[in-house]
Amino acid sequence: MLQRIVKPLVMAALLLLSQLTYATEGMWLPQLLSGLNEKEMKGMGMKINASDIYNINKGSLKDAIVSFGGFCTAEVISSQGLLLTNHHCGYDAIQKHSSLQNNFLENGFWAKTATEELPNPGLFVSFIVRIDDITKAALQDVKPGMSERERQSAIDKRINEIRQNTKKESWQETMVKPFFEGNQYFLFVTETYRDVRLVGAPPSSIGKFGSDTDNWVWPRHTGDFSMFRVYAGKDGRPAPYSQDNVPLTPKHFLPISMKGVKPNDFTMVLGFPGRTSEYLPSEAVKQTVQVLDAAKVEMRDAALKIMDGYMRKDEQIKIQYAAKYASTANAWKKWQGEMLGIKQSNGISKKQQYEATYRQLLNSNATLKQQYAGVLDTLNALYRQIQPYAQTRDYYSELVKNAEIFTAADRLIDFLADVREKGEGQYESLRQQFLESMQSFYKNYNAKVDHDVCASLLELYGKGVPKQYAGAEYAQLSAESNNDGRALADKIFNLSGLTSLDKLKAFVQQPYNAVVAQMWKDPATRMAMALRKGFVDNVSRPLSDLQSNINRLQRTYMQSQMDVMGSKKRFYPDANSTLRVTYGKVDGYSPRDAIHYDFYTYLDGVMEKYVPGDYEFDVPAKLRDLYKNKDYGRYGVNGRMPVCFIASNHTTGGNSGSPALDANGHLIGLNFDRTWEGTMSDINYDPSICRNIMVDIRYVLFIVDKFAGCTRLVDEMKLVP
DSSP states (O other), X not given: OHHHHHHHHHHHHHHHHHHHTOXXXXXXXXXXXXXXXXXXXXXXXXXXOHHHHSOSSSOOGGGGEEEETTTEEEEEOSTTOXXXXXXXXXXXXXXXXXXXXXXXXXXXEEOSSGGGOEEOTTOOEEEEEEEEEOHHHHTTTOOTTOOHHHHHHHHHHHHHHHHHHOXXXXXXXXXXXXXXXXXEEEEEXXXXXXXXXXXXXXXXXXXXXXXXXXXXXXXXXXXXXXXXXXXXOTTSSOOOOOTTOEEOOOSOOOOEEOSXXXXXOEEEEEEOOXXXXXXXXXXXXXXXXXXXXXXXXXXXXXXXXXXXXXXXXXXXXXXXXXXXXXXXXXXXXXXXXXXXXXXXXXXXXXXXXXXXXXXXXXXXXXXXXHHHTTHHHHHHHHHHHHHHHHHXXXXXXXXXXXXXXXXXXXXXXXXXXXXXXXXXXXXXXXXXXXXXXXXHHHHTXXXXXXXXXXXXXXXXXXXXXXXXXXXXXXXXXXXXXXXXXXXXXXXXXXXXSOSSHHHHXXXXXXXHHXXXXXXXXXXXXXXXXXXXXXXXXXXXXXXXXXXXXXXXXXXXXXHHHHHHHGGGSOOOOOOOSSOXXXXXXXXXXXXXXXXXXXXXEEHHHHXXXXXXXXXXTOOOHHHHXXXXXTXXXXXXXXXXXXXXXXXXXXXXXXXXXXXXXXXXXOEEXXXXXXXXXXXXXXXXXXXXXXXXXXXXXXXXXXXXXXXXXXXXXXXXXXXXX
């Protein structure tokens, strides 16, 4: 009788699993597509082969995709090394070239000739040469019963040997990454170019149109793109910046389709997604959205409101804080969407249903039950134990990250520790290096803004962190100001020597011993050290111990899922900033009752949102004129100018700047965001509401050609009619 009941339950659960593994879910390794995905991709409409995507013997799509600075993706779109990425990916580089006199953020930048292209020290791009599976060799010395430290030491030793013996060119590099929680390892041979020059960027009123109001939401009307160029030595190999360098001739560059897209069209995105956690247990998902996200959103909400108020009133502060505000707001809004998406899609309940299926299948297999019994339950229990420590960690990290006075204090402490280690005789030279490093910090720092941010966050920290975790020294300093965040901030900023570069210079101009003595009295460094001590003494160790156990069990649970589910579920590795392929179809979606979103937006929508003089929704006069005259050239369609579209590709952070490709591998768009309701795809992908947002490539070309008049760039490209 029991078997009659269990069997239908298992079949129903497997039906649920088939829905969870919908065709568009997954961030797949390109070298494995032929065995895992090619048939399905062709069934969805793809017209090229897996070997056209990844090939080590001839140019393929992977040779046109680069990791941009290690934080975004870019693609090569011409035979002369021209790169396309997002405006927000190039934002820091654009800001560094900007000033009140030449405000490229405000007005845009376009190099009319190659000599006008601007170098960007520190910026690099990396190509993938090949990917090798080294799992067997990496895990060769791993034995049952090893501690985590012993296990990792054995793996590291083997990986070092593998890297030393890897065949590669002298200018190439290697990196090894774990997959499936350390159950598999792959080696990547890479080529990194460090002469990357800014070629063009639209004004923020195009590249950042909608700014934070529209961030993470659909419909979207943002021309989120910028252009760079990769330069190489005359031999085509990576070389430091030099005026003698030449544009890179790539192994492959992306042809550009002028067709546009229609519903149900196959799309594919290649890029370097940063991090996902798709295989967490239900307690981890619940903790993420109900506790940790909520704490971080609360802290950033306070900081952003203050920054926004100052930026709207002062143009200089707007320039100083533009990149910081955008970076802070990006994750803040994403976390809100993650909470909303999990709730609306019943993500926690679905995880629990998945776990019920896992348990049923595990218990039906005596061998696997003996091997993995209790793993999932223990893992969920550990997440319940770690919750107060993880919550305190997030309050602490948000405070010291967003109240910049504590960043300055930490840097001062590290500088003095460096002097102590190297000897007082090095004080003069180390002091000079320290002050030079702090110039860029204070260039984009305003003490009034930071005072108000610090006051607000100290207040929230005091209320959100229990006394046993905050520590006695923090409690004492807080009590001296009657546990009032603003009074505490007043004391710090009125008396600290870290609120300006001039004050810092005067502070460290004293002899070393005098600086050390006064450092302990400075209210900013005193508070920074009190906060750090409270975290280290009361949170760091138990958090680390619990996390170590969680990591170990998560690895076991990952392997058990693959063993238990077998052929009933396809598994793709979580994102870890390595090259991945995701694919889906162009489609709208319905996030809530009675609401349906179409898949396309047009320039008409830009004008509907237009608010003269508004920093989020202003529209340049020239763009308004082009719209008024319907002067779209060859880029418009039926008298309209397409701007953005959405599809069901599974993307995340790091996919910013990734190319959206059609069935032929031609460039049709530029990935830059996800829909708000679908941001929870990092921990729970749901095909009904998870959509990625892309700029239509024709809008990019229209802005470059008709708006900016930089036709020379379009002439470099290969446009497919």
